[in-house]
Amino acid sequence: xxxxxxxxxxxxxxxxxxxxxKPSYDVLVIGGGGHGLATAYYLAKNHGVRRVAVLExxxxxxxxxxxxxxxxxxNYLYPESAxxxxxxxxxxxxxxxxxxxxxxxSQRGLILLAHSRHDLDAMARWANAMRMNGIHAxxxxxxxxxxxxxALAVSAHGRLPVLGGFCQRRAGTARxxxxxxxxxxxxAALGVDIIQNCEVQEIIREGGHAAAVRTSRGTIRAERLxxxxxxxxxxLAKLAGFRLPVTSYALQAMVSEPIKPVLDTVILxxxxxxxxxxxxKGEIVIGAMLxxxxxxxxxxxxxxxxxxxxxTLALFPSFSRLAxxxxxxxxxxxxHDSSPIxxxxxxxxxxxxxxxxxxGFKAIPVxxxxxxxVLATGANHPLAEPFxxxxxxxxxxxxxxxxxxxxx
Amino acid sequence: xxxxxxxxxxxxxENEFICGGTSHIARPPLAADDRAWGxxxxxxxxxxxxxxxxxxxxxxxxxxxxxxxxxxxxxxxxVYAMTSAPGP
Numbered sequence: 407x408x409x410x411x412x413x414x415x416x417x418x419x420x421x422x423x424x425x426x427x428k429p430s431y432d433v434l435v436i437g438g439g440g441h442g443l444a445t446a447y448y449l450a451k452n453h454g455v456r457r458v459a460v461l462e463x464x465x466x467x468x469x470x471x472x473x474x475x476x477x478x479x480x481n482y483l484y485p486e487s488a489x490x491x492x493x494x495x496x497x498x499x500x501x502x503x504x505x506x507x508x509x510x511x512s513q514r515g516l517i518l519l520a521h522s523r524h525d526l527d528a529m530a531r532w533a534n535a536m537r538m539n540g541i542h543a544x545x546x547x548x549x550x551x552x553x554x555x556x557a558l559a560v561s562a563h564g565r566l567p568v569l570g571g572f573c574q575r576r577a578g579t580a581r582x583x584x585x586x587x588x589x590x591x592x593x594a595a596l597g598v599d600i601i602q603n604c605e606v607q608e609i610i611r612e613g614g615h616a617a618a619v620r621t622s623r624g625t626i627r628a629e630r631l632x633x634x635x636x637x638x639x640x641x642l643a644k645l646a647g648f649r650l651p652v653t654s655y656a657l658q659a660m661v662s663e664p665i666k667p668v669l670d671t672v673i674l675x676x677x678x679x680x681x682x683x684x685x686x687k688g689e690i691v692i693g694a695m696l697x698x699x700x701x702x703x704x705x706x707x708x709x710x711x712x713x714x715x716x717x718t719l720a721l722f723p724s725f726s727r728l729a730x731x732x733x734x735x736x737x738x739x740x741x742h743d744s745s746p747i748x749x750x751x752x753x754x755x756x757x758x759x760x761x762x763x764x765x766g767f768k769a770i771p772v773x774x775x776x777x778x779x780v781l782a783t784g785a786n787h788p789l790a791e792p793f794x795x796x797x798x799x800x801x802x803x804x805x806x807x808x809x810x811x812x813x814x
Numbered sequence: 815x816x817x818x819x820x821x822x823x824x825x826x827x828e829n830e831f832i833c834g835g836t837s838h839i840a841r842p843p844l845a846a847d848d849r850a851w852g853x854x855x856x857x858x859x860x861x862x863x864x865x866x867x868x869x870x871x872x873x874x875x876x877x878x879x880x881x882x883x884x885x886x887x888x889x890x891x892x893v894y895a896m897t898s899a900p901g902p
Contacts, residue, residue, distance in 0.1 A: 640860035651856035653835070654885070699833035702862045702886045708815045709829040742856050799852035 421587060422594030427601050430627035431459045433781050434619060436606050436642060437634040438462025440471040440582075440767065441759055443589035443600070444774020445634060445781065447505075450596035452775070453782035459599040459628075461606055461621060467586030470636050473704070473736035474767040475659050475681055475693035477672055479516050479577035481536055481543065486792040487745060487806050488539035490772055493789055497771030498580060507588030509580045510686065516577035516672040517551060519721075520570045525677060533572040544573045557668050557722055565720040566678065577672065579683055585770055609646040609756070616646065616756035632757045632781050634773070637702065637737025639760035648752045650760065651742060651798045656697040656735035657764050658706025658714075662728040664688030669722075678717035690725060692718050696764065697735070706735040738763050743803035748776050748790040757781055758795070820871045821879045821893050834868035837880050838900045862886060866900055 433449055435442045438460045449455040460466075478498050480491035502509050520526045533543035547570050552560040560568045590600055601623065608620035609631070618627040633642045637654040664687050672683040679695025694714035697707045711733055719726050741747065741761040746769065748759050759777040762769055772789065779787035786794065797803055816828040836858055842850045859865075865885050870878045882892040882902040891902045 638862070640858075641862050644859075649853075649857045649859060651852075651858065653858055653860050654862075700835075700860065700865055700867065700885050701888065703888055707828060709827070713829075798856040799848050801848075801852070 421591040422600050425599045425601065427459060427604065427621070427623050427626050428599065431599070432457040432628065433630050433632065434458075434626060434628035435460045435632045435634060435781075436619070437636070437638075438466040438590075438600060438602065439469050439634065439636060440467065440586050440589065440770035441636075441762075441773040441777065442632075442634040443467075443586055443593055444770050445632060445759065445777045446598040446600075446774075447589045447593040447596070448774050448778035449782055450593060450598055452778060455782050456597040458593075458597075459601055459626065460593070461604045461619070461626075462600070462602045463605040465602050466590055466600060467583055470736035470738065470766055471582055471586045471770070473659065473734055474582055475683065475691050476579045476582045476685070476767065477516065477577070477681065477683065477693075478511070478580050478768040479574055480541055480768070481516070481518075481532070481574045481577065482806055483532060483535050484804050484806065485539050486804050488536065488541055490746075490789050490793070491769060492539075492541050493775070494769050494772035495576060497775065498768075499576075501585070501588070501771060505588035505592045507584060507591060509584045509588055511578065511580045512686070513576050513578040514671050514683075515554070515573055515575045516674060517546065517554060517573045518571045519551070519568050519673065519675045519677075521566050521568065521675065521677045523569070526570050529570070529572050536574070542575060544575065546571050546573055554671055555669060555673055557724055558673060559721060559723055566675065566717065579672065579685075581686075582767060585767075589770075589774070606642065606645070609642070609753075611646075611753065615754045630755055630757065630781050632759065632777060633751075634759045634777065636739050636760065636762065636766060639739050639758065643751070643758070646751065646753045646756055650747075650758075650795075652739045652761060653700055654702055654737050655699070655740055656701040656703060656706050657738045658694045658697065658710060658733060658735040660692050660694075660711065660733035661685070661689040661731055662692075662725070663731055665690070665728065668724075673721065675717060675721060678714070680714055680717040680721060682718055682722065689731065690728060696738070696740070702737055704735050704737060706733065738766070740764070742798070743805045744807045745804040746773070746793050747795050748773065749780055749786050749794045751795065816888055816890075818869060818881065818890065819893050820874060820877075821895060822875045822877055823871060826871070826874060830871060830873040831869045832872050834870055834878065837866045837868045864891065864902055866902075868896075
């Protein structure tokens with residue numbers, strides 16, 4: 407690192423190889439975001455499958471992995487989701503050591519605000535459900551919240567009254583780019599080919615089975631194919647000839663200029679959709695609610711930007727003079743019950759990991775772990791068993807609309 | 815912010831409207847099996863490009879109409895009545 411710094415910052419050794427695609431692999435993962443890279447890593451690490459390639463249309467971590475608000479948490483309602491997301495948080499807790507790459511996990515806690523009596527009742531139920539599932543949650547009154555977040559306008563009579571809330575102390579933030587780069591470097595070290603600027607243009611079937619993909623860099627064969635493409639899942643499903651219960655929406659976020667430390671926890675106001683934290687660089691990071699119309703444009707509508715800034719300033723009046731530096735959106739894959747799909751598709755040999763919607767970042771480790779399991783063995787991982795595509799036929803949905811955190 | 819031309823009121827800001835999702839989805843007969851019902855309720859084309867969708871001018875005339883809109887550029891190609899034939 408010292409040599410790199412002294413050499414004018416021009417000679418950093420690459421952290422992973424930039425290989426030419428081989429003609430065939432055991433497993434192809436389509437999508438080089440966090441989920442795709444984690445899948446490749448766990449295929450090699452947990453299952454010994456080394457002939458693996460990750461195909462990425464742009465650059466790795468350039469989609470939603472680089473566009474989220476970096477929050478990790480496991481405050482879900484139902485036992486199936488609690489198991490899944492808490493397994494993910496536990497993997498995050500050991501991930502810097504596992505990957506030998508500092509993902510800058512900071513378990514600074516997440517506080518959800520109750521703005522009404524209704525909110526208080528709903529949050530008591532929610533926190534109790536978490537405890538029933540063995541995940542720590544703490545109900546807070548207004549005075550306790552004021553102590554944890556002094557910059558927050560805590561009043562029972564303000565524009566947004568803060569009457570109480572609850573906290574998951576183990577929740578927090580992690581450096582999103584580092585998660586992508588850490589998985590990429592560790593996967594490449596185990597022999598995985600990470601192929602960027604490689605767009606999948608056709609999914610080729612032989613005797614009904616998915617057998618190969620035609621890409622912008624040639625045709626590549628594989629025994630099994632996995633799609634981990636978030637907001638573009640429907641586009642790839644269409645190439646393979648089936649539909650998904652997914653609608654793509656823009657989810658926007660923005661950051662202010664960096665300021666001195668003022669907020670050392672994460673504040674979520676589910677009633678307004680505002681999701682506020684401070685990055686290690688000092689920027690105030692603001693996440694918004696969905697732009698509620700189908701979109702593949704990676705920018706948000708000003709109508710939503712405006713309403714989320716209004717809500718943020720009602721909560722933090724002292725932020726009103728901050729300059730906003732950047733605003734952007736990621737395209738998220740929302741399903742009716744706000745729970746993921748990790749498993750088989752109607753096409754034999756083709757599997758999918760999608761439906762994480764507004765909450766994919768926190769789930770990267772478990773998404774990779776369970777998706778690698780089904781790609782390596784052909785059988786669902788027990789954690790992923792309830793999260794199959796056929797639940798939209800049987801009607802056994804796992805409705806996490808509230809716990810997904812973002813108004814849908 | 816998008817300007818959406820309500821067929822009754824003319825162009826208005828996007829935040830006067832709500833989007834009701836894909837248009838022209840036909841309900842299957844009551845005797846349909848679980849697969850047909852699941853497809854009807856949940857499965858969508860979700861196209862990257864032209865999408866025929868329903869919007870309601872909720873803070874205006876309150877009425878529904880159809881919009882043919884590109885989901886990448888957000889450009890509106892056509893607006894038409896609920897009972898008109900589908901198409902851009």
